[in-house]
Amino acid sequence: MAVLLTGGTGKTSVRIARFLQDAKIPFLLASRRGEAAAPSGMPATKFDWLDDSTFEKPLQHKFPGGEGIYAVYLVAPEVADPAAPMNAFVDYAIKEHGVNRFVLIGVWQHFVDIGVEYCVLRPTWFMENFLEEAHRFTIKGEGKIYTACGDGKIPFVSATDIAAVAFRALTDEKPYNTDYRVLGPELLTYDEIAAKLSSCLGREVVHVKLTDEQRTQRFMSYGLPEHYANFLTSLEVSAASGVEDRMNDAVERVTGRPSQKFDVFAQQHKTAWQ
């Protein structure tokens, strides 16, 4: 039995792949860039949500042990209506290739409607945003983090913890057939994140609180289109108003161990900001 990981070059899929490797469960990474961008030594193939001629190849992949794909991890494309291509792929994978389990980030009624095994993950904001997005460069270069999050509290979670929950949902014998909010272990404001980074790096990092307008302009200055800059700003403004202010123990309940604290994450990755 093998697992197909879409979003195969992304933050969560690569980490799920490491759990599968350790458990000796065969897997295939799938994304537009395929092997060209996959970590070395990991099997990968080209797949594009927006081109249904690419749907067949990953599902027919020949694994060395002859295994077939029984579960798929779904990472949605960033388009206005991701449900349309995703529903088409899921229906095709079930009907033509006998896939019976799906795990994804997001909310999706389709699974309930078609009665397939599923688990929906609803993670809060990733700690990896500080490594892989613009924050990394402003922390490193200016000692600053720019947001419109104000004093909003966020239970930042590591992509490794999200991957650990996804791994269990993909591979446990019993299907979960539910949704989980996947949260980190502490509620932190960006001021508190800046203080933790200052102490970890031994130099001052400050949180610069921007207005909505200033934040949108900043996103656009990175080359993002206006509609996407507005969307990202709206997420931060919502966080400022407290929508992320919640805690739970879902990571520990599913994986048997507590989620990773930001201080530990920062220590592990401090070279990224030096």
Ligand SMILES: NC(=O)c1ccc[n+]([C@@H]2O[C@H](COP(=O)([O-])OP(=O)(O)OC[C@H]3O[C@@H](n4cnc5c(N)ncnc54)[C@H](OP(=O)(O)O)[C@@H]3O)[C@@H](O)[C@H]2O)c1
């Ligand atoms: N960052 C956060 O704080 C946060 C919080 C909550 C939820 N989320 C959501 O979490 C999900 C998982 O994200 P992630 O961080 O693991 O992924 P990611 O690092 O954002 O990477 C996205 C992946 O999707 C692939 N991709 C993009 N367009 C594609 C297309 N048209 N067809 C096929 N593949 C495509 C990309 O590879 P190629 O370029 O090679 O195609 C890449 O592997 C996303 O839906 C994100 O919105 C993120």
